[in-house]
Amino acid sequence: MTQLLSLVVPFYNEAAAIQSFADAILPALEAVPDARWEIVCVDDGSKDGTLLKLVALAQADSRFRVLEFSRNFGKEAALTAGIDAAKGEAVIPIDADLQDPPELIAEMVKAWREGAEVVLARRIDRSSDGVLKRKTAAWFYQLHNKLSKIKIPENVGDFRLMDRAVVDALKQLPERQRFMKGLFAWVGFRTVTLDYTRAPRAAGETKFSGLALWNFAMEGFTSFSTAPLKVWTYLGAASAMLTFIYALYIVIRTVVFGNAVPGYASLFVAITFFGSVQLISIGLLGEYIGRIYMETKQRPAYIVRKSYGGDGASG
Structure with a gap:
């Protein structure tokens, strides 16, 4: 048959x-x-x-x-x-x-x-x-x-x-x-x-x-895993810990050696680093929220x- x-x-x-x-x-x-x-x-x-x-x-x-x-x-x-x-x-x-x-x-x-x-x-x-x-x-x-x-x-x-x-x-x-x-x-x-x-x-x-393949890869990651969201949770915790250690170092250095250049370098590094982390994490959240938005339309x-x-x- x-x-x-x-x-x-x-x-x-x-x-x-x-x-x-x-x-x-x-x-x-x-x-x-x-x-x-x-x-x-x-x-x-x-x-x-x-x-x-x-x-x-x-x-x-x-x-x-x-x-x-x-x-x-x-x-x-x-x-x-x-x-x-x-x-x-x-x-x-x-x-x-x-x-x-x-x-x-x-x-x-x-x-x-x-x-x-x-x-x-x-x-x-x-x-x-x-x-x-x-x-x-x-x-x-x-x-x-x-x-x-x-x-x-x-x-x-x-x-x-x-x-x-x-x-x-x-x-x-x-x-x-x-x-x-x-x-x-x-x-x-x-x-x-x-x-x-x-x-x-x-x-x-x-x-x-190349851009289409990158978008295709992002589709794959966000379709079947929430691990990228968890990664940023761990990255945030690690960043907070490093920031605390660096702040402790700044306090000790200031007490022992004084502060010849008040605050500029540390402030610049902190702002640029955490600003970049926040932008990347917001972008990642946007990928997931965008998927939710497209699905709720039910087109x-x-x-x-x-x-x-x-x-x-x-x-």
Whole structure:
């Protein structure tokens, strides 16, 4: 008996990569025995010819379905929309740049059929990424997993297979500010891991700038841990203790040696140090308060302007 499986693919200004993606993904899907496929493509407000090419694919092949966003909502929203729309017994998110190998899909499905509910794809070789990106990614995983009770598997991206039970659990999570790697880890379920080597992009350029990656990391830290708030509590206590010791030193020095320059240096240091600490701590509080503010509005994570394509049931 054939099973309906879903591939979820976010697109943002990926017109140059679409044909290469289709040429690579279709043979990989057809190599999976006893499976029917739907390919849920989410156009995240692209400004190039991405939507037109996706619609053309959907018209030519009923396995393709296209969701068009009303504007750019971001990759996390696009992943959410694709997962919400997927009908398959298992769902596989994958990027359109082909850095994640479509050939691994057959192994993922095999592991799922043998009992795994989540099949992770782990990058064991990221030499195709720049040195700075590799280093910052390693630092992020290490720091996040030290701060948070929810551990994110290192060097595992969005490329994975999830059973329908996992997808249904994800759809119960109501937050609007979504950090999908954390949500994937939070729901749990029986998990196995497959290793692969990350390839260069097939076409186009990455859409994540340095600032975007920094904001993404902040989203991860504040979504699954309150440890940064606790850190500032401890820092405040340590600063108070150091201030007391320094004040004691100033008193003793003044009594013993006198005070040739009355107060300027110590006052300057104290004001600048504690002013900086207060600004940083206020900024950190603002990150959490901002998340609360966005969640209380209860706006949807995305808006689908229009959908295109067939029923996704042909194999």
